Amino acid sequence: MSSSCYITFPTTFFAIRAESLLKKTGLTFKMVPVPRSISSSCGTALQCPCEDLAEIKALLEENSLELESFYRLEEEGIKKPLVTELEL
């Protein structure tokens, strides 16, 4: 079983702004289509290792980005992933 964390955004502008800011940091992350098991206002989400989530969130908020929600997805093969919405 593997888990990764997701940040969703209210608008595309903030998703791409997040990507642009994080690219300069060396942190590991990926912009991905929002997984079907979570819902979001905007079609692109940020995927990152769960241990980096707090740091990424802090950095984005420092730059006054609007973030929507945070999730952890535990995936096992093609089974439906286990979704946990995180209260950060």
Add this chain to the structure above:
Amino acid sequence: MNEALNLYFDNAATSWPKPEAVYDAPGRQMRQAAGNPGRSGHTRTLEADRLLYKARETLAALINAPDPGRIVFALNATDALNIAIKGLLETGDHVLFTAMEHNSVLRPLGRLRQDGLISTTMIPCAKTGQPDLDYLESAYRENTRLLIVNHASNVTGSIAPLDRLIASAHGRKVIVLVDAAQTAGAIPIDVQGLNIDMLAFTGHKGLLGPTGTGGLYVRKGLDLKPLREGGTGSQSESDIHPLSMPERLEAGTLNSAGLAGLLEGVNYIQARGIESIQQEEQELRSYLWERLVELPGISLYGPHGGEAAVSVVSFTVGGADCGEIGHVLESAYGILTRTGLHCAPHAHQTIGTLPEGTVRLSPGPFTRKVDVDHLINALQEITGLMSG
């Protein structure tokens, strides 16, 4: 006579030529990154989103805006001015504007005034194009909400003293909207340094981009009502248009192909250096002015040769018809100018060229000194014929 000079002196209408990359980028954008920005989340869409972000970021840097999210894309300056004017004003507001304003300001105001929603006062300008600051001081009312300033006149090239106008307006808690149609890409603009509240620009003039591109800078804390609502690709479940910028003021699929071209235009300006473009254009304008002054029967308008101005000079010749001069310049010499009234009736009134207008010459960043010499030779022949 040389009938095929193909000299373009109409950059104030739209710039030509453009940097090569500006021609190529829209085609590449359509071929390679044709996703609908913000809509689908697949890689093509993401590429289109990145391009738009990059364009916002690059434009924000050009005008020293603190946050690319405050750059809203629009069709042109006219569209941006409509978004600003109609998004800000409320019934009962009073608006000040200078006599150098373009119809893209005068007409949205005229409409709101005609509908009985707002009142307006025009700040007269001197023949040099400089607004009367004493008049401005006496023109504020309790309900004055907005001052609109044309940063540089498309009729005379004169540059408005933004620092003094903004200090005056902000002293009265009046918001300032700057029309940068003739200055964006031509002279440095610092929206933070100057405390500009809103700045409208067009992509196809000094920014060297394609037509159908432009935008509006809106400072943080100023929340406009959207002029139109619709799809943004985000918050699709809601009947209410998103409030967060820049989507707040953008609805419908953006002109990503055109904006790809605009981005290249701004990249070109940044690489060549906006200060050097400004200096070269200023020197060329001075040279043009000095050469024009020598022509018999000519009247020149606006700032003199050595004075600060953007790359525009207007003239008339004795009793000659402006349209006829423009026609001969084109048909006999292949030199393109603009003649008549340049969409700014009060500016013509100010310099005394109503109703016939002027011949307007607007060299651009690719105009050479030798082009000016060809133009002067042609005008010497034309004016010689007329006086002979």
